[in-house]
Amino acid sequence: MPLLVLYNPVSGSASGKQITEHRVLPLLAEHHKIADQISSTEHAGHAGQLVLDFIDAHPTDGEGTLDVILVSGDGTLHEIVNALHDARAGTDKALPKIRLALVAAGTANALYSSLFPSAAGSPLFSLAALLSPSPHLVSLTLALTTLLPPSSHQTAPTSVISAVVTSTSLHASILHDSETLRQQMPGIERFKVAAQQNATRWYAARAHLLPPVQRSKGPLRTSSPPSTSTGSSPRSASPRLRRAHPPSEDAIDVVVVRPSRDPSVRDAGEEARARFADKAWKVLGGAYEDGKHVRLRYNVDGEIVEEGDGVPVVEYFRVGGWEWIPDEADERAHLVCADGAIFTIPKGGRASSQVLSRTSHNVDFAVYT
Numbered sequence: 001m002p003l004l005v006l007y008n009p010v011s012g013s014a015s016g017k018q019i020t021e022h023r024v025l026p027l028l029a030e031h032h033k034i035a036d037q038i039s040s041t042e043h044a045g046h047a048g049q050l051v052l053d054f055i056d057a058h059p060t061d062g063e064g065t066l067d068v069i070l071v072s073g074d075g076t077l078h079e080i081v082n083a084l085h086d087a088r089a090g091t092d093k094a095l096p097k098i099r100l101a102l103v104a105a106g107t108a109n110a111l112y113s114s115l116f117p118s119a120a121g122s123p124l125f126s127l128a129a130l131l132s133p134s135p136h137l138v139s140l141t142l143a144l145t146t147l148l149p150p151s152s153h154q155t156a157p158t159s160v161i162s163a164v165v166t167s168t169s170l171h172a173s174i175l176h177d178s179e180t181l182r183q184q185m186p187g188i189e190r191f192k193v194a195a196q197q198n199a200t201r202w203y204a205a206r207a208h209l210l211p212p213v214q215r216s217k218g219p220l221r222t223s224s225p226p227s228t229s230t231g232s233s234p235r236s237a238s239p240r241l242r243r244a245h246p247p248s249e250d251a252i253d254v255v256v257v258r259p260s261r262d263p264s265v266r267d268a269g270e271e272a273r274a275r276f277a278d279k280a281w282k283v284l285g286g287a288y289e290d291g292k293h294v295r296l297r298y299n300v301d302g303e304i305v306e307e308g309d310g311v312p313v314v315e316y317f318r319v320g321g322w323e324w325i326p327d328e329a330d331e332r333a334h335l336v337c338a339d340g341a342i343f344t345i346p347k348g349g350r351a352s353s354q355v356l357s358r359t360s361h362n363v364d365f366a367v368y369t
């Protein structure tokens, strides 16, 4: 099977080249595996073109399969998925199936962390799976998000595919601000700084969950940051959407945190927001403690407790799609993050996201686990 090794030299702490040369290639040699091509991205947007060129240079007879060892973070994977989808949109030319060994060399590495919750800093679990005698694969569920201008506008909608997470509100705002800090802070601490900057911000919007909708107790498997949700009430905070892991079905997990459900929240004033910020950090922190956030409840006084009959702080839904309609006056509620890439909903418009059925598009990605 053709094998491409592809690394991003600037993702994360800019160690992609070093990891490739000092860890990935020696491991391949140990297993007598030879890469057909080893490539570095040279600019943003290059990864997708490199994979498309590799596909053209290595025809696999229709339903064939290609292995790609991808040394990067989530953003580079996002570029590849979108480039392949765009290249085949509107054609019936089948792409080979893409089998990915993810080598975690980005900043957040959200997909890798959710597939290997106990990796504890080791970036090579997926590659080890590829090299194992009986590799296991997890298919990637993709979501198509369209940013629609108001119907009175002549402008065309923008669409983007997500392979990891689509978010609005708190998560999108953090990702937006963290990007401006990338030069100064190449590591994960830029997310913490951006989180502080957004601690007391709430978001005004309406959300619709699209069928089939199921309330669920939490993700199938996760120890990565909580995916937030959408609220149907204005001022719902921190909606963020996330794909089901492992995606055994075509569905999106939507995670919602709504301050208006907190019994102690009576208004949206500065004081209430500051008090709620502490609770939001508890939720975020709980997500890193083996998914503890899904067990958090409000007691009658609005304090967060770990057990009990109170209202759950975090809501999970498994859905076929969602719509997010920001209040026109709330600029930050217009941000949408797709696997780390930031988009802005046009004023008066909305975002609509739907899971892409695997049978309806001809891009097939799976990750060695």
Ligand SMILES: Nc1ncnc2c1ncn2[C@@H]1O[C@H](COP(=O)(O)OP(=O)(O)OP(=O)(O)O)[C@@H](O)[C@H]1O
Residues within 6 Å of the ligand: 008, 009, 010, 011, 012, 013, 041, 042, 043, 044, 045, 046, 072, 073, 074, 075, 076, 077, 079, 105, 106, 107, 108, 109, 110, 339, 340
């Ligand atoms: N040679 C390059 N020079 C400059 N930018 C590049 C180059 N190659 C890729 N990029 C850009 O680097 C960006 C960051 O890559 P990636 O998302 O993989 O890492 P990250 O942001 O550090 O990790 P994560 O997304 O997991 O937090 C991508 O959006 C991509 O467009």
